[in-house]
Amino acid sequence: MSSVLYSLGRWAVRARRLVLVVWVVALALVGGAAGLLQQDLDNAVTIPGTESQAALDRLAATFPQVSGASAQVIVVAPEGESIKDEPMRSAITDGVEAISDVSQVAAVTSPFDKLMPASVSDDERATLLTIQLDGDQGSITEATKDALGEKADALAQALPDGAEAQLGGQLFSSELPQMTLTEGVGLLVALVVLVLTLGSLVAAGLPLLNALLGVGASMGLLFAATALGPINSTTPLLAVMLGLAVGIDYALFIVSRHREQLGKGLPVDESIARATATAGSAVVFAGLTVMIALVGLGVAGIPFLTVMGVAAAVTVGITVLVSLTLLPALLGFAGERLRPEPSRRARRAAAKAAKVPAAASDDPEATGRRGAAVALPEHRPNRFFAGWVRAVTKIPALTVVLVIAAMGALSYPALDLRLALPDAGVMGREDPARVTYDLVSEHFGDGFNGPLIVTGSIVTSTDPVALMDEIGDEIADLPGVADVPLATPNQSADTGIIQVVPEGGPTSAQTEDLVREIRAQHDHFLDEYGVDLSVTGFTAVGIDVSDKLGDALLPFAFVVVGLSLILLTMVFRSIAVPIKATVGYLFSVGAAFGVVSLVFEHGVFAEALNVTRTGPVISFMPIVLMGILFGLAMDYEVFLVSRMREDYVHGRDARKAIATGFQASAKVVTAAAVIMIAVFVAFVPHGDMNLKPIALGLAVGVAVDAFVVRMIFVPAVLALLGEKAWYMPKKLDALLPSFDVEGEGLTRELSLADWPEPGATDAVATGGLEVRGRSGVIVGPVSVRVPDGGTLLVHGGATAPVSAFLLAVAGRIKLSAGVAKTAGLVLPERASSVRHRVAVVDSAAEGGNPAEAVRRALRDRPSVLVVDGTETVGDLAARAELAQAVAGAQTAGVAVLLGSTGSAATDLAPFGTPVLDVSPGTRTESPGIERDQQADVTEQEVRA
Template sequence: MRTLLHRLGHTSAAHPWRVLLGWVIALAVAAGVASAYGGQTQENWDVPGARAQQGVELLRRHGENAANADARVVVHRDQGVLTDASGRAALADLTARLGRMPHAASVSPPRLSADGDTALLSVEYDAPVTHRDLMGKGEPLVEAVEPTRDAGLQVELNGTMAEQSAEPMKGTGELIGIAAALLVLVLAFGSVVAAGLPIGAAVVGLVLGGFGTTLLAGAMDVSPSAPMIGTMVGLGVGIDYALLLVVRFAEHLREGVEVRHAAGLATATAGRSVVFAASTVLVSLLGLGLAGLPTYSAFGLVTAISVAAVALVSLTLVPALCRLGGRRILARAERRATRRPRRPGREPLTARWAQRVGRRPLPWALGAAVVMLALAAPVVDMRTWPSDMSVHAEGTTLREGYDLVADEFGPGANGAMLAVVDHAAVVSPRAAVAATVRALESDDRIAVVAPPVTSRDGELTLVSAEPVFGPADARVSDLVRDVRADLPAGVDLTGLTPMYEDISQMLADRLWVVIAFVVGMSFLLLTMMFRSVLVPLKAALMNLLSISAAYGVLTVVFQWGWGAQLLGLDHSTPVSSWMPILLFAILFGLSMDYEVFLLGRIREEYDGGADARAAVVRGLAATGRVISCAAAIMVAVFFGFATETDPVVKQLGLGMGVAVALDATVVRMVLVPATMSLLGDLNWWMPRWLDRVLPRIRHAEEPAAGQSDGRPAEPELVRV
């Protein structure tokens, strides 16, 4: 691999303008192919395997709109009631306008509250909310209610149509990330060229990844939210990969190495870390496909495309840009200095820190472990639940509508359950319907049971029920389980609340499958790379510790409500069911990025003759600045996404930012040097039988910098 990477880097540096032209052509071709064969993003909210999904499919087969998009319009009058002449006229006009909306199949008669000052109108559409004519197109709904608002009545929107089109992403995360990256890199390296090069390379990779996402959308359903995740991760790792190569290139320049040779050496060494780091990220992302949800598969594939694109750009475009930048990569003071190798000066801060930790590794390791375990401890109390409309900020129409419904009609009106009696699946439809109604009415946790309604084809009977508590209440799980146990055979329970319970349970069960796959595959990759068993095992344990700490912080902030106001939330809420698997897959790969960067340099020093402790000190000294800068950039990117209005995006941004910050500080700066100092040469122990089985890459000595032709001798690739 090192031979191939060296040739790639040296060739790119030798012909920089050809490489730039090649990338321009490649992007143009990718744009043309994406335009010709690509598609548009498309949500798929089906949950294969969920029991509630069975009821949805049954409704669809019989043409019932209860399985389609819906909108709930809440009308409220602060002074007076809606039962007078003006109120009835306003509701009649509103009902007519709602009925004229595109794809509106039916509008229910206004349901009045007990005091008559609030009315609830439900709209059923003739297509699922993910239909292209409906997804993200809530304007007709807003236009239909505006005249009623203009008449002085309070009108709030709820339901799937209102939720999916409200609070669009502002793009804050990307802007904050790029600005923070430029500032951090300029301050750290003192060169605008060195700062701009990684950002430019990452942007090129994101553009290429965007074309790949468009192509993927032509072959499968890709959630419109997936490109946001891909951009978030791709921007972070793209800057990391390019930065690692630029820093190594600058090191060789300081040693007096010729520019093209320096680019080749940087690609051969740092490029190898890029390849393995990207591989671990890709393995983690592909583990999302094991979650069993189409949305997760789309997230994983889109983000994997972005990571692969930025890695490819880093290995080919960055060496060419380094050649064009030349010594301008270095700070101005360094460029003015002699080109001869610098005399040894004071050791870097990270080297002195590693020595301090290495002198007393056990107390440092125990202290860091206590900190991480303390942050992770709240995870034992973490409750995951799909986010409903109660999590939105006060003042938004979704939250106002939710609160009005809960206050006027009861909390359970926000999450009704629907029992579907399939006449073909029961012996006596009439008896089955009667038994269903009795089962629902006999449960004191159910407040309202609506009269049975027969489907248009006469093959189904639908019975709606509203619990006494809201859809995010902790008692929902027991209620859904008990009701299903009491319903007659052949009756499916579906609706918002049962679907939430099924999603939560499915994702909790699949989490362990994803963890086993990602950890196992990453362990195998790192074992092949570092020829060690303990190093990959330690890396996996530390990554799991970082992710657990992130889960703990999310529990404290969102579920316990400590500091939630700082994120724009006025009350506590469960951690979204989407978070554990999504965070784990992304964070495990990102944490492995830093692990590969650091351990790759430590192994390089160890193979070069340094003892185990000295190798740790030198490796940390060489990579500490780049890891710290890369982590600072990623944390800025992720915390930028925590400023978005969507509560799920807030959780994602905060969780990822916290995990990366802990991983780059407590883990990389304390736990890694402490544990590696404790283990010594045992770090690199590997059973002989495993060493014989796994492919092996042997590194030859780096060629001398002063070869007359500027081309280094090639490392040897050996498979044992």
């Protein structure tokens, strides 16, 4: 991957004008598509497979009058008066008639209608007009909502002085979230942090621009996609929040690496390519983990949540794409302006070195600005982070115990966390729907804000009215029922409904218990009355959503935890490190849930954070927070621990590697975490109550994960384990694919760019190559060079060594040691590309007549042709035909390697063709590689 990203970064710099134009055109196209195709956002919730949804679907066909969305108008008479007084009665009657005439209104209850009576409070001072609409919540137009508002206002004006009428109910229980200036504060904080971290206003502006462009493209696609299906109103805001956070962070990692390399004297183009390859690899890994976790939200099986996850994942994917293409182009435009000025210490060191004769360095990393030679000082450790890591690793066992205790205490309140779909009660206190909600609770009780509907088929009943009355009376006696205002069959007498008003509010635990109690009586009603009853309605739907999400949380957690273990094992080649990282992730999730519970359930700092009502948080908060936080936690783990692993692999002892790796990456990780926290916190004080707990949970989760888990717990655990932290069973290491997030492979490729000599055009070159054959025999060390278009005869005392060597240089099996380049590509880093350039023919598999297979292989124009098992070609005519095919390959300029067991196949190649013996125990240093060059290879490997 690092090699591919290196090429991509170099191309993006060279073609920066083209890249910029392509992205500008793309933004214009998606913006135009959004403007042409955009539909209204939708807050409707469907949950296939649940009892409440199935009942709603049946009611839509059998009893459409009660299956659609609903609204409420509460009318309150002045103190000491009644709604039955003539001025109140006349205004209410006229108001009901006016509301009935509004488009999409199916029916309106009235306190003066015996067939469809409205609820009246015990003191007869208030009445609750229920407006039944024709269609679900997503199909009700804005024109209808506006018309209802106008009719409600007209009713309020017609009432006597001191009376009031307020419009609310299910239809108005949610509002479309909007961006405000408060969210811009997060970007301002991010800019300040970027300037302090990168030391340049230009460098600081690039991550912000990167994030804004990524979010802009994502929003265009998202709003254009509303033409394909309903999208929840919370989805765009969640995508914006996440896109800004990861967009700034991903760009910060690449820009900071670029500035670091410029400070070492690398040319601008080369530095951008290397930063894209190294930091970009980690960005790809982090982005993929976030995307996988977000798409995994589909585990819950709830359509709106799946759409939310996919939309957020697409936003992250576009952000990664912008970071890997547009950002390198913008860095190219910035050019030398991003190169940091040498510090005083560096200038003094350079001046001192200039006084020493012959001190000029040929090392390209010692080249200063615009090619001037400077002597670079040793890396100066950051005193603050040096003291930090020294403190947390001094007594690692104590540090680990303290972190576990603190995380346990912070996570404990999460046991009280309750989930529900929010209703109008969480809106701002001045919002008309919230005013209506509070008035209903005051005059009727909390349950009237979320009545339940119990329905079932009564097609076999001979007296449907009496049947519904009996069932209604029995339900009315259940604990937790405040009232049963309606129990009636439909006009065709095949379906009955019972409206049940619970004593508790729509999101209360008492109402949840009532729903479960009614459902628990299902078999009783079926046996006693022959009616298959189901509980539905807006409140029941919310309870079912919460239950389904709760059931999906554990499987999702197993998926996320399992995924993190596998991915981190691939990255760090260790058993202990992934387990430690996953435990830390669970600490972060627990702390986030605990703080959210403290604020939203227990009211701690609720007023300061503008929490309009304490109680349950939105049902999908836990699963969304777990998915997003997983990707972010892995992000910090990779950037911090990969530097520690890099130092450990390059020769430092385990404890020293913790200190050096921590100091090298802690500053950037700190800046990235502060930026993320600022962006998330900006969405907390003002705005959508659906997003508020998610934003707070993410802010707390990131803070805990970055500053407690990754920067305290992780170094302490690694120090406690020492060398054991990096243990990896050999069999597992061989089984898992390698994910080079730090670009070690690229570093090795660059160090071997001029090997075996500058300008070399070898088809195959190996130095000290060793490879393990199928029988366990180790072949080598082998040092050999085959020029372009050349031929090499390979033989040995057995089949396994010959095949092992040939397959190794063909990129089919891994090298055990040494260095190899085939078609100019370093192995094993470029094995995939080598496989596309090398054709392999097994003579034994071709029945001892491989000539035709050779000719077929040459049609693909390979750079190298490998023919193994030539000893199986016993027929003289077949050998002659094979020799002719080999000659054709040589004529076409293809390098040929011929392998055979026993003696070399000298009859298949021109006279004087070099012969290589790879028999076990044979150390081959020829032809073509001298002993001095072999020593140089070893030094280069050590430097890599």
